[in-house]
Amino acid sequence: MPNRPTLKTIAQMAGLSHVAVSKALRDAPDISAATKERVKKIADEIGYTPNLVARNLYLQRTSAIGMVVPAMGDNTAYDLIFNEVSTAAAEREFCVMLGSSHRSLELEERHCRMMVGNQVGALIVAPCTSDVSRIKAACGATPVIFIGSKTAPEEQYAILCDYRRSGALAVEHLAGLGHRDIVLLAYGPENRTVQLKVAGFVQAMEERGLIPRIVRTGDAADALRAGMEGVELLLAEGTPPTALWCASDYMAVGAISALKRHGLSVPGDISVMGHDDLYSGHYPGTGLTTLRTPMAELGHAAVELAIALIEHGGEVQPRQVFQPALAVRDSTGPAVRRV
């Protein structure tokens, strides 16, 4: 570290004690205006910045929160969430330590440990797996706020999305367009969000007297391929639905691509919906109808909760659930009657 000027540096230059300097810089009432002027001028000239680490050490405070995610970008939404986390934290004078675990449990744990050692006041974690016992152990007394698809609803602090409602909204939209034969294309079952989407989908279909069909293929790690495989499966079976709801946008993109390869048009022949709204406007002509999860709001809420925990400890609202919203674009349309 470079030798930055300290209170002592200024004190020597001004012929004062470091205490007087500290007070002067913070506009304490018991320092004369003249001294304050002089001290501030020197501080300015030598480019003094207070050492927040030392201040926090004495005051038993912290000005950092941690965040650990499986990966930034790479078809996750953590980049979007982070952008908001970063600004919300900055507004409150907090820095954010971010760690990307590359979906490795070891690295995830290590990031948590390092951040706790570096005195973050709270951690926002999007865990790699649903078993978060290692994370909790690594964080000890530092509170952990869970976000993301692996989070169990019973975690003490959590920011969640209502994926059951996603199912309801998807069915509502598609059924409203006259679709009766709707398939939910999902990937591997370990994911909690998928379970919830399935549950919501099934319930909404049954409420309308429709038969819920679910096709599970591939896994989250390669959702694009999973989407393509799902379509191949349906077409091979010879019973394609009139509408397809995919568990993620990326999957929907794969599904659409497979459909087109088979000469089917979207939404002419088959309507397709996605989930997450990660690519709104990213790709021309895609215009995917999807369910938007409010990533920015989610990030903001996580920071608010983190800072509340740091500042008032107990009295906080420990969990918050956000609702998805329907974003209608060009990949869904009226059901066509097949003869």
Next chain:
Amino acid sequence: MPNRPTLKTIAQMAGLSHVAVSKALRDAPDISAATKERVKKIADEIGYTPNLVARNLYLQRTSAIGMVVPAMGDNTAYDLIFNEVSTAAAEREFCVMLGSSHRSLELEERHCRMMVGNQVGALIVAPCTSDVSRIKAACGATPVIFIGSKTAPEEQYAILCDYRRSGALAVEHLAGLGHRDIVLLAYGPENRTVQLKVAGFVQAMEERGLIPRIVRTGDAADALRAGMEGVELLLAEGTPPTALWCASDYMAVGAISALKRHGLSVPGDISVMGHDDLYSGHYPGTGLTTLRTPMAELGHAAVELAIALIEHGGEVQPRQVFQPALAVRDSTGPAVRRV
């Protein structure tokens, strides 16, 4: 902050001084094996973790580096760079403070100030604009490593890409396929990378006795639209080239979409190349031929430089330039002779 156990806590429980405990935990040679055992057991039981902040304060060290970017995701590559920065730093026991400025100069400066106050040993900054004087002022004595498209080559510490070479590689590839009429589609001129790409492109074309054509439209903020506009312009002029090199992948995606709308096939009628390789494999059927910039290597190098600066101060290699690599996919093909 939660009341975490300290050396003193253990000392009281073990009936020792906090100094002895500190030594025992660090396996100092002058503590008896029995005491070490006892101390470590207690530490384990109460979940003691050393306060790195206090340790660093005394040792005049730091275990954090800062990174400030205009945005994560959003068609930038900073998410990819960060993933590598995060792991490279973790390997060396460093945490990374990350700030997203949302392309605001105020926020950018603020992030820098906060991180410097929080004692990061060095900052990796992808600046919003080429005028980095405010950043440097905010960082004071803390070294700043610049990365990203706005970085001037004369900055003291910088990790760069050789975008001139991009131009050479693009022309080499396209000319090799028989193209003689090649257009470079670029956006607003303030961007340094664009200037370099243009320079490399012009030189490579002229070396082959070809006439470099450059079309500038739109700006980086909406590269997709810029790509579409560029194509419209070319088609309106009635002199479309046989190959198109776009200054960014996102622009290429826009260009391809516009071409298809006009009934032109890629690469059948026109070959299209991009730059950056942000979307390799993201979208099916896109298969964009592009120039890969080695984001992971770049992030790794930035961290190595940061830690070298923190540890040995002066004696470091202050700059490093990475080379782009050609990634041939499906959007380029042999030139077709027009009659």
Next chain:
DNA sequence: TTGAAAGCGGTACCAA
């Protein structure tokens, strides 16, 4: 109005 002393959680040095 100013500053001396104490303490935050650690580590280095030296005396017991």
Next chain:
DNA sequence: TTGGTACCGCTTTCAA
């Protein structure tokens, strides 16, 4: 082998 003392940079309390 152990522990006292001093110190990192800062703030609070209290005495001068």
